[in-house]
Amino acid sequence: MSKFWSPLTASLVPYVPGEQPKDKAYIKLNTNENPYPPSPRVIEAITAAANADLRLYPDPTCEGLVQAAAKYYGLSARQVFVGNGSDEILAFAFAAFFDPAKKILFPDITYSFYKVYAKLYGLQTELIPLDEQFNVQVDQFHSDNGGIIIPNPNAPTAQLISLEQIKMLLDNNPNQAVIIDEAYIDFGGQSAVQLIQQYPNLLVVQTLSKSRSLAGLRVGFAFGSEELIEGLNRIKNSFNSYTLDRLALAGAIASFEDEAYFKETTAKVIHTRERVADQLLALGFKVTESKANFVFISHPSIAAEGIFKQLREKGVLVRYFAQARIDEYLRVSIGTDDEMDAFVRAVQEIVGL
Ligand code: PMP
Numbered sequence: 001m002s003k004f005w006s007p008l009t010a011s012l013v014p015y016v017p018g019e020q021p022k023d024k025a026y027i028k029l030n031t032n033e034n035p036y037p038p039s040p041r042v043i044e045a046i047t048a049a050a051n052a053d054l055r056l057y058p059d060p061t062c063e064g065l066v067q068a069a070a071k072y073y074g075l076s077a078r079q080v081f082v083g084n085g086s087d088e089i090l091a092f093a094f095a096a097f098f099d100p101a102k103k104i105l106f107p108d109i110t111y112s113f114y115k116v117y118a119k120l121y122g123l124q125t126e127l128i129p130l131d132e133q134f135n136v137q138v139d140q141f142h143s144d145n146g147g148i149i150i151p152n153p154n155a156p157t158a159q160l161i162s163l164e165q166i167k168m169l170l171d172n173n174p175n176q177a178v179i180i181d182e183a184y185i186d187f188g189g190q191s192a193v194q195l196i197q198q199y200p201n202l203l204v205v206q207t208l209s210k211s212r213s214l215a216g217l218r219v220g221f222a223f224g225s226e227e228l229i230e231g232l233n234r235i236k237n238s239f240n241s242y243t244l245d246r247l248a249l250a251g252a253i254a255s256f257e258d259e260a261y262f263k264e265t266t267a268k269v270i271h272t273r274e275r276v277a278d279q280l281l282a283l284g285f286k287v288t289e290s291k292a293n294f295v296f297i298s299h300p301s302i303a304a305e306g307i308f309k310q311l312r313e314k315g316v317l318v319r320y321f322a323q324a325r326i327d328e329y330l331r332v333s334i335g336t337d338d339e340m341d342a343f344v345r346a347v348q349e350i351v352g353l
Helices: 007-011 040-050 062-074 083-099 115-118 163-172 195-199 226-236 246-256 259-282 304-311 335-350
Strands: 079-083 101-109 124-128 148-151 178-181 200-208 220-223 294-298 330-332
Touching: 007 220, 040 246, 062 079, 062 220, 062 246, 079 226, 083 115, 083 148, 083 178, 083 200, 083 220, 083 226, 101 294, 115 124, 163 178, 163 195, 195 200, 220 226, 259 294, 259 335, 304 330
Parallel strands: 101 124, 101 148, 148 178, 178 200
Antiparallel strands: 079 220, 200 220, 294 330
16 A cells, blocks of 8 residues: 555556466466467567667557458458457457446456456456356346456366357347457367457457467457447557557567468367376366366365465476365466476376376
8 A cells, every 4th residue: 555546556456467487497387378489480570570670669550460360360450459468458448348337247257357457447347157067157147237258268267158159148238348358269169250240249359378379479369340449449549559569560470470380289289188188087187178278177185275386396387276166276277298297297196196
């Protein structure tokens, strides 16, 4: 608390990001980063951009990147927005579309930044419980709301809802913005992007942080009707018109030019995930069905916090949430095969098998 803080600052409960440890080298399975490096073409493009015009401001319209993303999904440039990570885009979208006079809806167990943004913008919230198996209960999202946001797959539970369920949600809520946060969609889900042609209230948010191995570059996207994209641009240009820097723009454009690399690394992560999920099941763990680059696991007799601490001592970092209903679970990002073999060996020692 400081006497210099505004009432807003004093009221905030900020997001606590996953650890980026500096004390020693861990097998780092705690923040859902991709274990493979970005495409070599991305590095070449960033190097070239660094040697070119850093003296000059970047393009405030991010035109080259908007075009690349539009082409990738067969959209018009006016249906695409780019931002400094999807976190920034989500913050803009909360400000741009959600109605403070009504409650906004999201799952009770979900990406914890949503609560933070709601607080930041003075929005009321109603949390819709997951079912017993941790599925998002789409039919519980009633239509008396000021906007809806759902990650697909959900985080940290890893489960997917279908495009049919998303359509149902959109049909029931034609007068509010519905945001589908697809941070992990490339690991086995089907994107809702094409539905934006039919539903002017749908905003689909994606990122290069996970499937494109570019968490360090901070690049995110939103896809939606021209009116939604214009809304996001109004917020952005009232805040910082140069959101993406020249290096990020160059690297992000290049990542769209190397489809083969992206497909190969994504397939490797999915393959490793399935293998590790089977191994964990054989060790007695409960494993939710994952369509993300992480698994969400629970052991019937050993406390998750204890496993988390022992793994940490063994040099393996995973994510533990001291939060009701999921405090017996761990979220484990999918690393390389070697990293996951080391993780499974460490877990075997802990569970005594
Ligand atoms: N949405 C979800 C559901 C996430 O888990 C994350 C990553 N922590 C993000 C959005 C943000 O990703 P980024 O800002 O790196 O694009």
